[in-house]
Amino acid sequence: MVTTFSRARKQRIDALVNSGDEGSSLLQDAWARLKGSPLFWFGAVIVGLFVVLAIIGPWIAPHDPGAQLLIDQTSRARNSIAPAQNGFPLGGDTQGRDLLSRMIVGARQTLLVGIFATLIGLVGGLILGILAGAFGGWIDTLVMRIVDVMLSIPSLLLAISIGVLFTNPNLTSVIIAVSIPQIPVFARLLRGQMLAQRESDHVLAARALGVKRGPIVFRHMVPNSISPVIVQATLVVATSILDAAALSFLGLGSQDVSQPEWGQMLGEAQGSIDSHPQLAFWPAGAIIVVVLGFTLLGEALREAIDPKNRR
């Protein structure tokens, strides 16, 4: 009798102790806010469609993007290109190739540039940022001065300067040229977060328990510093796509005509923009929409993760 009573009492106390605020994790919280954000859904749908297109593009393109199927309707001398017609809804380009197929297949190149340029920029930025943030002192000063020098050059100008170093421009050279200007952006962002973390109570508490420098940096500082970097990465995808398009437009992009790319198509349309503006309209429009999609996604993420928005 007594034991059942005391057990019931213990359970009641346990229930009370357990009733402490359950809370929700940062991620759950962020997701809850994301779900209600029209910006996020708009961006996510655009990005989702774009990624799907990039993956399945070569299989759904109606024609071979490299084949000059409409060459008989194309004449450089008379400045005529094939108009829209049955089976070719957007018509041909200056070389008599199907514009729609080139647009569809070109999505993949654009996505590859965006993703890989961001990844390289991210990795480089993480290394520099962690070095500066973890060690501080003269290492921090050195790294940050290098970063300042890189940031003092406009990113597109820097990308072009790196692009022209390659005698034989291709997709890889575009990715490298576009990614390097992004490194200092990530490095500075991460370093700032790491510095704040270094002064934080939980890092002090971990140090008071004798935790070594490695785990302090990689378990206690980096994971707490990374979320703004992830948001930045989403935005950098958009910038990279734009920069890559600009490079291709300037003739520093891939020279492989069988692998169309939107920026390169835009460059090719230069000569006939007066007579045939549709050649520039489609790739430019596609770039704008995709960049908009990534930017909206990034902004929505930034707002959702921002701790100031936590209830």
Place this chain on the structure above:
Amino acid sequence: MTALLQVEDLTVQFNRKGVAPFTAVDKVSFEVAPGQTVGLVGESGCGKSVTSLAIMRLLPKRGTTITGRVDFEGTDLLSLPLEGMRDRRGRDLAMIFQDPLSSLNPVVPIGIQVTEVLERHRGMKRSAAMVEARELLESVGIPDPSRRLKEYPHQLSGGMRQRALIAMALACRPRLMIADEPTTALDVTIQAQILALLKTLVVEHGTALIMITHDLGVVAGLVDQVNVLYGGRVVERADRHELFASPRHPYTHGLLASIPRLDAGPGERLTPILGSVSDNIPWTGGCAFAPRCSREIDACRQVSPVLEPLESRADHLLRCHNPVVPVGAGAATVAATLEEEPS
């Protein structure tokens, strides 16, 4: 009895370019015997937290000058290579902090944070450490420890977080634990629980405890010996009962008098200590407390008082020219006390 920790003339100065160095801790000396609980008491800015961080060597190297000795079991911690100090932190000396939420890593589950200490100092494998961590959480009174191990700090209540931090600090059975205002951020009911827990664990493990607090209630319930700090110096030291029964320093007296009392008459006002700790403490050429002191005499402005034992009690140390008269003391004793003190 040999001391476990012997702090001798510990001085901490913060130097900033263009500004005169600021002395946060000024020749503080005290001892902690094995298993003893010592309190460092004082208001904000009196140097109590800086003292503890200096003992743990957790102050930033740049801009900080630390002199004196911190003798722990015969080793001077201050001259130990950093690597050696890291090995001792968490194993021989541990520390818990004021705010349990911000002292836990928000993105790592509790279990990993507890096992981290065990892996670090006892070379345990993750799986074995998890079993041990479960027992640790249980020993600090966290219900359903298996579930809590997988949870994140924000999913725990404030009291449970502080319990988890205590578990981490005690994981390697340190011989000394420093608790820096461990109950300040908690509800009053939880405060009592945490203090009771600390008391039990300290007794069980034979751990010595340095309790840093501004809360005299905490001192009353837990501490063997009290050091009252003002302006970076110890102004009074006595065991708990002695200090509460007959505080001699006007500052200690003021601290005790400023506590709201339940048995106070209606409409009775609180008695605060006026003013606040001044930024640059003029211990040179006088007593730092003099500007706020109700018992200030001429000597207080001219001669810096020294910490000396009372004539009547060798274990009650005091740094004052004109100490408070103990309650119930006759006029003769008062006169005698006044004559004893250098003036």
